[in-house]
Amino acid sequence: MVVLISFLFILMVICLPVIGGIVSFGGAFLLNKRAARVCLVVSVFTLGILSILFVPFIRNDLYRYFQTMQSVQYLQNLHQFFEYAKTDPVLQYQNNPLFNIFEFEIAKTHHFYLLPYIDTIICYACILYPIFDLKEQGKVSNVISLWLAFGAISTFYFFYILTFVRWAIACALFVLTNYLYFYKLKKLKYVFILIIPAFIHTGIILALLISIYVAVLKEIKIKNIIIPIPFFASVLIASLMMNVSGGSENFILKMIGMFQSYTSFARPSDLSDWIVFIANLVGTWVLVLVAAYFAMNSKERLKNKFTALMTLQALFYAFLIASIQITERYSLIVSLIALIVIAGNYQNISSKDRVLPIILISGSILIKAYAAYLRFKGMEFSTPLSTAIFSNIFFYIKELMKNFPTLYWW
Known part of the structure; x- marks a missing residue:
């Protein structure tokens, strides 16, 4: 029976990789041990396979x-x-x-769609592994882990990954490196892994500074959470009041200049954009508040460094509201950290006390999924979606090997 199921699974992935990716995603969190790990790997390589057909504007x-x-x-x-x-x-x-070299090496292959495809593989691997690992440790049930994982891919929605490539990779690596450091390694000598995302996008450095600050603290106290707040306020005030030139050599001024430039050109332009922005904003804060509830009702409370990390990142997120696109981008970090906190503390809450939080989490995830759907509707593919969904793996390999991508000029 196991052999037959394995054969049918392989056949499905080869013949219908899009559907196989969805089934594998479910299997990764509903199954356990070796079967779950196989499904996770398959899902990571197939969930983003439509990226090979994406036509960017x-x-x-x-x-x-x-x-x-x-x-x-x-x-x-x-x-x-x-x-x-x-x-x-x-x-x-x-x-x-680092990213430029990565881009150059792909360019030399003349198969440009390797870039968005590898981009989706990296992002899905980084954001799904922490929840998967906590599920494998028994920290969260299979069904809830599947729902939280769905929340993760709704937060890192497909359009965003393919539109803001470097930022999506940097945020995904940020989530993974912080999980590995605060949950696995827990020793200051490994703090260097926290800076890895900065080699992909320098805009994430301020988030990294918060992570490093939490990492070097010997113990977590309320006063340690309060200390960085004046810095957050200073960044906000400076971004609102200062006129920073793009050529400034000062690191902090460069970051402030970036906030200002994003504010000036990236405001939502229509109702759909505003719906997506508000949905992500509301959905993120619901996740943060529920995660804080789970953490405060656990034995470790704020002594847990990952909880402190979420608290500080959420506070910084609140101070970034002046720049709409930075707020939207930062929601990726804050939402994923909140989902990990929820997964890590899920079993610490009694069944009766989980009911309302799960309802709130579900509402947040559905809101984010709706925002992801609105963005997906606006995507263009070189092949009709109905055809792509029912195409086999060899079709995608053929598309991947094309020399030049299709571009829209308007």
């Missing part, structure tokens, strides 16, 4: 990356690439050598 970051890869694909080596990067405005704007 000019406003999408992926559009810019495709253009850059077309420009650098015939350069012979890294030396030539670095020389080219000194004069290319896009590569200067990205200002992340």
Whole structure:
């Protein structure tokens, strides 16, 4: 029977990888041990397979990356690439050598859709592993872990991953490295792993500073939570009152300038945009409040560093409300940390005390799922969606091997 089920599972993944990815996602959290691990790996590689067919508009970051890869694909080596990067405005704007090298190496293959596909693999692996691991440890039930994992992919919705590639990867790595450090490693000598996301997107450095601050604290007390608040307020006031030039060499001023630039060009433009923004804002705060309830009713309370991390990140999130796009981007970090706190403390709450929190969590996840659906509706694919869903793995391999991506110029 096991052999037959395994054969049918493999056949489904080969013949219908999109549907196989959804089934694998469920199996990763409803099953246990080896079968669950296999399903997790398969889901990570198949959930984002539609990225191979995504057609970016000019406003999408992926559009810019495709253009850059077309420009650098015939350069012979890294030396030539670095020389080219000194004069290319896009590569200067990205200002992340690690990601630039990654982009160049993909460009040399001439298979550009490897970039968005690998992007989705990294993001899904990073955001699903913490919840999966806590489920495997018995910290949260299988059904609830599946629901929380669905909340994670609703937060890191498909459109966002493919539109803000570097930021999505940086946030996903942030979630994973913080989980590994605060739940697994717990020793200061490993604190260096917390800075890894900054090599993908420097805009995440302020979030990393909060993580490092929590990591170096010997003990968690209320006063330690209060100490960074004046800094948060200073960033907010400066972003509202100062006129910061883009060429400033000061790190803090650069961050403030970035907030201001995002505020000026990235406000929601229509009703759909506002619905998505408000849905993510409300959904995130509901998750934070429920996570705080779970944490405060656990034995460790605020002594748990990951709970303190969530508290500080949420406070900083509140101070970023002046910049709408930064707020929307930061919700990825805060929501995922809250989901991990909920999963880690789920078994510490009695069954009768879980009812209202689970209702609130469910409402938050459904709100975020609706926002994800609105964004997905606006995506364009090179193949009709109905055809893509029922295409086999060889179709996707063929599409992945295409030399040039399809671009929309308007």
